[in-house]
Amino acid sequence: xxxxxxxxxxxRYGPKIKFLISVVLGxxxxxxxxxxxxSSGALPAPKHHQIIISGFEFSPKELMVSAGDRVxxxxxxxxxxxxxxxxxxKALSPDLASGExxxxxxxxxxxxxxxxxxxxxxxxxxx
Amino acid sequence: xxxxxxxLKKQTxxxxxxxxxxxxxxxxSGTTADTSKKSAPxxxxxxxxxxxxxxxxxxxxxxxALQRSKNDEVRKFALRMKxxxxxxxDSAVKLVTRLGVTxxxxxxxxxxxxxxxxxxxxxxxxxxxxxxxxxxxxxxxxHKAVISVIEEQLIPSAKNKELKDTLxxxxxxxxxxxxxxxxxxxxx
Numbered sequence: 001x002x003x004x005x006x007x008x009x010x011x012r013y014g015p016k017i018k019f020l021i022s023v024v025l026g027x028x029x030x031x032x033x034x035x036x037x038x039s040s041g042a043l044p045a046p047k048h049h050q051i052i053i054s055g056f057e058f059s060p061k062e063l064m065v066s067a068g069d070r071v072x073x074x075x076x077x078x079x080x081x082x083x084x085x086x087x088x089x090k091a092l093s094p095d096l097a098s099g100e101x102x103x104x105x106x107x108x109x110x111x112x113x114x115x116x117x118x119x120x121x122x123x124x125x126x127x
Numbered sequence: 128x129x130x131x132x133x134x135l136k137k138q139t140x141x142x143x144x145x146x147x148x149x150x151x152x153x154x155x156s157g158t159t160a161d162t163s164k165k166s167a168p169x170x171x172x173x174x175x176x177x178x179x180x181x182x183x184x185x186x187x188x189x190x191x192a193l194q195r196s197k198n199d200e201v202r203k204f205a206l207r208m209k210x211x212x213x214x215x216x217d218s219a220v221k222l223v224t225r226l227g228v229t230x231x232x233x234x235x236x237x238x239x240x241x242x243x244x245x246x247x248x249x250x251x252x253x254x255x256x257x258x259x260x261x262x263x264x265x266x267x268x269x270h271k272a273v274i275s276v277i278e279e280q281l282i283p284s285a286k287n288k289e290l291k292d293t294l295x296x297x298x299x300x301x302x303x304x305x306x307x308x309x310x311x312x313x314x315x
Binding site: 098119 | 210211214215302306
Protein backbone atom coordinates (compact mmCIF):
# COMPACT_ATOMS: atom_id res chain seq x y z
CA UNK A 1 0.00 0.00 0.00
CA UNK A 2 2.84 2.36 1.06
CA UNK A 3 4.85 1.33 -1.94
CA UNK A 4 1.97 2.16 -4.23
CA UNK A 5 1.58 5.59 -2.56
CA UNK A 6 5.29 6.32 -2.88
CA UNK A 7 5.23 5.42 -6.56
CA UNK A 8 2.24 7.66 -7.09
CA UNK A 9 3.98 10.62 -5.39
CA UNK A 10 7.13 9.92 -7.35
CA UNK A 11 5.21 9.93 -10.61
CA ARG A 12 3.32 13.09 -9.68
CA TYR A 13 6.21 15.24 -8.37
CA GLY A 14 9.23 13.58 -10.03
CA PRO A 15 9.43 15.87 -13.10
CA LYS A 16 8.93 19.01 -11.01
CA ILE A 17 11.68 18.03 -8.59
CA LYS A 18 14.03 17.32 -11.45
CA PHE A 19 13.20 20.69 -12.97
CA LEU A 20 13.79 22.50 -9.65
CA ILE A 21 17.11 20.72 -9.15
CA SER A 22 18.15 21.76 -12.68
CA VAL A 23 17.25 25.37 -12.03
CA VAL A 24 19.13 25.45 -8.70
CA LEU A 25 22.20 23.80 -10.17
CA GLY A 26 22.14 26.10 -13.20
CA UNK A 27 21.92 29.16 -10.98
CA UNK A 28 24.81 27.98 -8.81
CA UNK A 29 26.90 27.28 -11.91
CA UNK A 30 26.15 30.71 -13.34
CA UNK A 31 27.11 32.36 -10.05
CA UNK A 32 30.37 30.43 -9.91
CA UNK A 33 31.26 31.38 -13.48
CA UNK A 34 30.29 35.00 -12.85
CA UNK A 35 32.35 35.21 -9.68
CA UNK A 36 35.32 33.59 -11.36
CA UNK A 37 35.15 36.07 -14.24
CA UNK A 38 34.80 39.12 -12.05
CA SER A 39 37.46 38.04 -9.60
CA SER A 40 39.97 37.49 -12.41
CA GLY A 41 39.21 41.00 -13.83
CA ALA A 42 38.72 39.72 -17.38
CA LEU A 43 37.61 42.42 -19.87
CA PRO A 44 35.10 41.92 -22.64
CA ALA A 45 36.67 40.83 -25.91
CA PRO A 46 38.03 43.73 -28.00
CA LYS A 47 35.72 44.94 -30.73
CA HIS A 48 36.47 45.80 -34.33
CA HIS A 49 35.14 49.13 -35.62
CA GLN A 50 35.15 50.53 -39.16
CA ILE A 51 35.41 54.14 -40.23
CA ILE A 52 34.58 54.89 -43.85
CA ILE A 53 36.41 57.70 -45.62
CA SER A 54 34.08 59.04 -48.30
CA GLY A 55 33.27 62.46 -49.71
CA PHE A 56 36.28 63.89 -47.83
CA GLU A 57 34.76 62.95 -44.47
CA PHE A 58 35.34 60.32 -41.80
CA SER A 59 32.16 58.45 -41.02
CA PRO A 60 31.44 58.29 -38.16
CA LYS A 61 33.34 61.45 -37.25
CA GLU A 62 33.30 60.54 -33.56
CA LEU A 63 33.48 56.96 -32.36
CA MET A 64 33.18 55.59 -28.83
CA VAL A 65 35.55 52.66 -28.31
CA SER A 66 37.07 50.66 -25.47
CA ALA A 67 40.80 50.53 -24.86
CA GLY A 68 42.18 47.63 -26.88
CA ASP A 69 39.56 47.83 -29.62
CA ARG A 70 40.69 47.75 -33.24
CA VAL A 71 39.67 50.53 -35.60
CA UNK A 72 39.95 50.15 -39.37
CA UNK A 73 39.70 53.08 -41.77
CA UNK A 74 38.68 52.28 -45.34
CA UNK A 75 39.29 54.86 -48.07
CA UNK A 76 36.39 54.90 -50.52
CA UNK A 77 37.31 58.21 -52.16
CA UNK A 78 39.12 58.34 -55.49
CA UNK A 79 41.97 60.38 -53.99
CA UNK A 80 44.48 59.35 -51.29
CA UNK A 81 43.93 60.10 -47.61
CA UNK A 82 45.82 59.30 -44.43
CA UNK A 83 45.30 59.32 -40.67
CA UNK A 84 47.41 61.80 -38.70
CA UNK A 85 47.40 62.83 -35.06
CA UNK A 86 45.83 66.24 -34.78
CA UNK A 87 48.13 67.38 -32.00
CA UNK A 88 51.40 66.50 -33.71
CA UNK A 89 50.52 66.53 -37.43
CA LYS A 90 52.19 63.13 -37.41
CA ALA A 91 50.86 60.48 -39.77
CA LEU A 92 49.66 57.31 -38.05
CA SER A 93 49.07 55.62 -41.36
CA PRO A 94 50.72 55.63 -44.75
CA ASP A 95 48.84 57.38 -47.54
CA LEU A 96 45.85 55.20 -48.38
CA ALA A 97 45.00 54.96 -52.05
CA SER A 98 41.41 54.43 -53.10
CA GLY A 99 40.17 51.13 -51.65
CA GLU A 100 43.04 50.72 -49.17
CA UNK A 101 42.59 50.13 -45.41
CA UNK A 102 44.52 50.89 -42.23
CA UNK A 103 43.98 49.34 -38.78
CA UNK A 104 45.00 50.64 -35.39
CA UNK A 105 44.59 49.37 -31.81
CA UNK A 106 43.25 52.20 -29.66
CA UNK A 107 44.79 52.83 -26.23
CA UNK A 108 43.69 56.38 -25.53
CA UNK A 109 41.23 58.93 -26.78
CA UNK A 110 42.61 60.89 -29.72
CA UNK A 111 41.72 63.53 -32.26
CA UNK A 112 42.92 62.94 -35.79
CA UNK A 113 42.86 64.53 -39.21
CA UNK A 114 43.72 63.58 -42.75
CA UNK A 115 47.25 64.91 -43.01
CA UNK A 116 46.72 65.48 -46.73
CA UNK A 117 43.43 67.35 -46.28
CA UNK A 118 43.54 68.97 -42.83
CA UNK A 119 39.90 70.05 -42.92
CA UNK A 120 38.96 66.38 -42.48
CA UNK A 121 38.74 65.70 -38.75
CA UNK A 122 37.74 62.77 -36.56
CA UNK A 123 37.82 61.66 -32.96
CA UNK A 124 38.15 58.36 -31.10
CA UNK A 125 36.80 58.49 -27.56
CA UNK A 126 37.81 55.72 -25.16
CA UNK A 127 34.94 54.93 -22.78
CA UNK B 128 37.62 56.41 -77.85
CA UNK B 129 40.94 57.86 -79.05
CA UNK B 130 39.07 60.48 -81.01
CA UNK B 131 37.16 61.54 -77.91
CA UNK B 132 40.32 61.64 -75.80
CA UNK B 133 42.10 63.70 -78.43
CA UNK B 134 39.15 66.04 -78.60
CA LEU B 135 39.17 66.35 -74.81
CA LYS B 136 42.85 67.29 -74.78
CA LYS B 137 42.40 69.80 -77.59
CA GLN B 138 39.44 71.52 -75.98
CA THR B 139 40.70 71.35 -72.42
CA UNK B 140 43.13 74.21 -72.97
CA UNK B 141 40.31 76.42 -74.21
CA UNK B 142 38.14 75.50 -71.27
CA UNK B 143 40.94 76.36 -68.87
CA UNK B 144 40.66 79.92 -70.06
CA UNK B 145 36.88 79.83 -69.84
CA UNK B 146 36.77 78.77 -66.22
CA UNK B 147 39.53 81.16 -65.27
CA UNK B 148 37.31 83.85 -66.60
CA UNK B 149 34.49 82.72 -64.38
CA UNK B 150 36.90 82.81 -61.46
CA UNK B 151 37.96 86.31 -62.30
CA UNK B 152 34.39 87.45 -62.70
CA UNK B 153 33.57 86.10 -59.29
CA UNK B 154 36.70 87.59 -57.81
CA UNK B 155 35.99 91.01 -59.27
CA SER B 156 32.32 91.14 -58.44
CA GLY B 157 32.70 89.66 -55.00
CA THR B 158 29.65 87.55 -55.62
CA THR B 159 28.94 84.28 -57.32
CA ALA B 160 25.39 85.15 -58.34
CA ASP B 161 26.52 87.15 -61.38
CA THR B 162 28.15 84.15 -63.00
CA SER B 163 24.91 82.22 -63.19
CA LYS B 164 23.07 85.18 -64.73
CA LYS B 165 25.68 85.81 -67.38
CA SER B 166 26.04 82.24 -68.60
CA ALA B 167 24.00 80.59 -71.31
CA PRO B 168 22.26 77.28 -70.56
CA UNK B 169 24.78 74.48 -70.40
CA UNK B 170 24.57 71.19 -72.25
CA UNK B 171 26.17 68.02 -70.92
CA UNK B 172 28.90 68.57 -73.52
CA UNK B 173 29.58 72.05 -72.05
CA UNK B 174 29.60 70.61 -68.54
CA UNK B 175 32.04 67.89 -69.53
CA UNK B 176 34.37 70.51 -70.98
CA UNK B 177 34.16 72.69 -67.87
CA UNK B 178 34.81 69.79 -65.47
CA UNK B 179 37.85 68.70 -67.45
CA UNK B 180 39.04 72.28 -67.73
CA UNK B 181 38.48 73.10 -64.07
CA UNK B 182 40.78 70.31 -63.00
CA UNK B 183 43.40 71.13 -65.60
CA UNK B 184 43.50 74.76 -64.46
CA UNK B 185 44.47 73.75 -60.96
CA UNK B 186 46.97 71.16 -62.14
CA UNK B 187 48.62 73.81 -64.29
CA UNK B 188 48.79 76.31 -61.42
CA UNK B 189 50.14 73.61 -59.10
CA UNK B 190 52.93 72.84 -61.56
CA UNK B 191 54.00 76.47 -61.49
CA ALA B 192 53.89 76.49 -57.67
CA LEU B 193 55.99 73.36 -57.50
CA GLN B 194 58.56 75.01 -59.76
CA ARG B 195 58.69 78.37 -57.98
CA SER B 196 57.65 78.09 -54.31
CA LYS B 197 60.09 77.28 -51.54
CA ASN B 198 57.43 77.28 -48.81
CA ASP B 199 56.86 73.71 -47.53
CA GLU B 200 53.16 74.20 -46.85
CA VAL B 201 52.55 75.81 -50.23
CA ARG B 202 54.47 73.05 -51.99
CA LYS B 203 52.57 70.33 -50.11
CA PHE B 204 49.31 72.04 -51.01
CA ALA B 205 50.33 72.32 -54.66
CA LEU B 206 51.29 68.66 -54.76
CA ARG B 207 47.92 67.78 -53.23
CA MET B 208 46.09 69.86 -55.84
CA LYS B 209 48.02 68.15 -58.60
CA UNK B 210 47.34 64.64 -57.24
CA UNK B 211 43.68 65.17 -56.37
CA UNK B 212 42.68 67.06 -59.50
CA UNK B 213 44.48 64.48 -61.64
CA UNK B 214 42.38 61.76 -59.96
CA UNK B 215 39.15 63.73 -60.49
CA UNK B 216 40.17 64.54 -64.07
CA ASP B 217 40.89 60.89 -64.88
CA SER B 218 37.54 59.91 -63.43
CA ALA B 219 35.72 62.60 -65.42
CA VAL B 220 37.46 61.73 -68.68
CA LYS B 221 36.65 58.07 -68.14
CA LEU B 222 32.99 58.91 -67.59
CA VAL B 223 32.49 61.24 -70.57
CA THR B 224 34.38 58.83 -72.80
CA ARG B 225 32.09 56.02 -71.72
CA LEU B 226 29.02 58.21 -72.18
CA GLY B 227 30.20 59.27 -75.63
CA VAL B 228 29.95 62.96 -74.73
CA THR B 229 32.30 65.18 -76.70
CA UNK B 230 33.16 68.32 -74.68
CA UNK B 231 32.02 71.62 -76.19
CA UNK B 232 33.06 75.04 -74.93
CA UNK B 233 30.65 77.89 -74.34
CA UNK B 234 31.02 81.50 -75.47
CA UNK B 235 33.04 82.74 -72.51
CA UNK B 236 36.14 81.04 -73.84
CA UNK B 237 37.08 83.30 -76.72
CA UNK B 238 36.19 86.54 -74.96
CA UNK B 239 37.96 86.27 -71.65
CA UNK B 240 40.62 83.58 -71.95
CA UNK B 241 43.31 86.23 -71.96
CA UNK B 242 42.83 86.90 -68.24
CA UNK B 243 43.76 83.38 -67.34
CA UNK B 244 46.90 83.59 -69.42
CA UNK B 245 47.78 86.81 -67.66
CA UNK B 246 47.39 85.23 -64.25
CA UNK B 247 49.77 82.41 -65.08
CA UNK B 248 52.16 84.87 -66.69
CA UNK B 249 52.07 86.97 -63.51
CA UNK B 250 52.78 83.93 -61.35
CA UNK B 251 55.84 83.15 -63.44
CA UNK B 252 57.34 86.55 -62.63
CA UNK B 253 56.90 86.28 -58.86
CA UNK B 254 58.99 84.56 -56.22
CA UNK B 255 59.19 84.13 -52.46
CA UNK B 256 56.32 85.34 -50.32
CA UNK B 257 54.84 87.38 -53.17
CA UNK B 258 54.51 84.25 -55.27
CA UNK B 259 53.09 82.18 -52.40
CA UNK B 260 50.53 84.84 -51.57
CA UNK B 261 49.44 85.31 -55.17
CA UNK B 262 49.17 81.57 -55.77
CA UNK B 263 47.24 80.83 -52.56
CA UNK B 264 44.99 83.89 -52.82
CA UNK B 265 44.04 82.78 -56.32
CA UNK B 266 43.44 79.22 -55.14
CA UNK B 267 40.96 80.49 -52.56
CA UNK B 268 39.08 82.57 -55.13
CA UNK B 269 39.30 79.82 -57.72
CA HIS B 270 37.85 77.12 -55.48
CA LYS B 271 35.04 79.39 -54.31
CA ALA B 272 34.17 80.09 -57.93
CA VAL B 273 34.31 76.46 -59.01
CA ILE B 274 32.12 75.38 -56.08
CA SER B 275 29.62 78.06 -57.02
CA VAL B 276 29.64 77.08 -60.70
CA ILE B 277 29.20 73.38 -59.89
CA GLU B 278 26.41 73.98 -57.39
CA GLU B 279 24.50 76.69 -59.23
CA GLN B 280 25.06 75.83 -62.87
CA LEU B 281 26.54 72.44 -63.59
CA ILE B 282 24.51 70.23 -61.25
CA PRO B 283 21.15 71.86 -62.08
CA SER B 284 21.92 71.77 -65.81
CA ALA B 285 23.23 68.21 -66.08
CA LYS B 286 20.80 65.94 -67.88
CA ASN B 287 22.66 62.66 -67.68
CA LYS B 288 22.24 61.12 -64.21
CA GLU B 289 25.77 59.70 -64.05
CA LEU B 290 27.22 63.07 -64.96
CA LYS B 291 25.06 64.77 -62.33
CA ASP B 292 26.10 62.18 -59.69
CA THR B 293 29.75 62.69 -60.59
CA LEU B 294 29.39 66.45 -60.16
CA UNK B 295 27.80 65.93 -56.75
CA UNK B 296 30.57 63.52 -55.76
CA UNK B 297 33.42 65.88 -56.68
CA UNK B 298 32.03 68.83 -54.70
CA UNK B 299 33.49 67.68 -51.34
CA UNK B 300 36.96 67.64 -52.91
CA UNK B 301 36.66 71.27 -54.00
CA UNK B 302 35.26 72.26 -50.59
CA UNK B 303 38.10 70.51 -48.73
CA UNK B 304 40.61 72.21 -51.02
CA UNK B 305 39.00 75.59 -50.31
CA UNK B 306 39.30 75.09 -46.54
CA UNK B 307 42.89 73.91 -46.95
CA UNK B 308 43.82 76.93 -49.07
CA UNK B 309 42.18 79.27 -46.53
CA UNK B 310 44.22 77.65 -43.74
CA UNK B 311 47.44 78.33 -45.64
CA UNK B 312 46.28 81.80 -46.62
CA UNK B 313 45.94 82.70 -42.94
CA UNK B 314 49.54 81.64 -42.32
CA UNK B 315 51.22 83.52 -45.17
